[in-house]
Amino acid sequence: MGKAKTQVLPEPEPELELELELERVPVLAVAGGRHASVEQNGHGGYRVGVVSESVLPVAELSGTDFGGGSLGGRIQREDGCPVPSAVLTLIDQRGHQVARAAGAVDGGYVISAPEVGSYVLIVSATGHQPAAVNVALGQRPQQLDLTLAGSGELSGVVRTAGHGEPLAGATITLTDLRGEVVGAAVSGRDGAYVCHDVVSGTYTLVAVVAHMRPAATTLTVPDTGVLRHDIELAAMGVVAGSAWAEGGRAVADIQITVLDAAGELTATARTDDNGRYVVADLPEGQYTIVARGYPPVTSQVTVSGGEVGHDVRLGYGLGDRT
Template sequence: MGHAAVEQNGRVYRVDASAQTGVSAGGLSASDFDGGALGGRVQREDGRPVPGAVLTLIDQAGRQVARASSAADGGYAITVRERGGYVLIVSAIGHQPAAVNVSVGPRPQHLDLTLVGSGELSGVVRTAGHGVPLSGATVTLTDLRGEVVGAAVTGGDGTYVCHGVVSGVYTLVAVAEHMRPSATTLTVPDSGVLRHDIELAAMAVLAGTAWADGGRAAPDVLVSLLDAAGEVTATARTDENGCYVVTDLPEGQYTVVARGYPPVTGQVTVSGGEVAYDVRLGYEPGDR
């Protein structure tokens, strides 16, 4: 099978082409044609067919020689009476048009064409509740097969744009530092153009103070968080005022362990936002 590179609108498309003496695309055989013929399949980059695509064959003088439309499975067939060189133009709603040089001979020629989407998915990524635009967030678009078909990073104003989108169902995932990831199912219309804003919630924050006997703040105390499996998720030390802060916590239940004589443990449930949890030690700071 041969390949031809077609440049259109600043992008390069790959066209697969191979001469066949038997059955061409759409189940058409050489005996079905009086003269040369073209047949094949119009498809998207993800391999799905493009039905209703318009295929126009013009000669070197720009005159129309033949015209056809792709079927539900993307298959098409064009009969050409005279041999020679032509240009095949393909266009479909929601896709960027493509054009390729073809040479028609005595045998049917198989020519598969891949069209790139002309639509775009855009929007703004903001913080939930406050609505502050998030810069540097990564937005990824995947199709039903899990293949990544688009990605973008938000600018200073929180905007993102994924180009080359076609109609269909997608999963949109947004990720940013200190924020909980977001996944949404989207249906892009036939136009290929859709605006969708995203809100990301901040990861949970656990904060509190370590207190010793007598109500005095305990500085330099190691506070550890264990998840449900008993694994250490995060650690922090109290400052000179006995305060500690643990950021970027997923939701869930944790065991809080504060170094002491003996160590002090407690349970806390993190469900988003900032959670306060004070630790009370069984000793005076000067006793250690």
């Protein structure tokens, strides 16, 4: 009687087990090289677990870098500068988060959805106003550049140097490193000013008001986008005095000419009925005062801010004037 044969069944192929496991826990590529595992949470939403922190720069985007349902582009400020390290969140039409990503330092970003369809992309960054935009993701990757406005402000008070009195009507101009104007304001009755929509960075602030010397300074706005900076403006120089003839008599209608250190004409004035004259808004410096009498009289005066008194003595008596 022969022996019974024993049949050995083959073991399941490991590839089949792996394939079944992948069906239970799908894998989603998110944000330019960042990978995440996605599971349904039983309420129609998804839980995203980040595995890799790498971010693909926008310059490397192509159809082979990320698959269908993907979105990439550049996040920038209103002045065209990139917004680094922005946070991107993708939600579905029910408000459930389906993906999350971080932008690169050059402003580039990539984010993917679990499937094609309509979503809302939310973008936020420190010192900027958040933005939300509707996106329809298809099988092919799409390009979308986004612009974020600043959420910060530069504020302060404009005062007179020395006295500390508020200056109303001062024009405040803010320019970036390229010289582009990015903000402007006018001080109120209390001297206060506010430049809105400011983002972090280095700027040049210029303050100008009538009869005061303009002021310029370099400011660095922190990442919060909020900075307070008070401004002091010094009065322009004023030369005032009288024209006197021999015998100590004031002379009216005398032309006063002011020349700068290079001999260029800076200002002119005429004496009033009492022989008084005033020349305002002179920058600091050395000046020559010429009184058009017979003969003309010249004298030197130094202006360093504030009012400088300077009388002129004519070289003739009242009866000699022609």
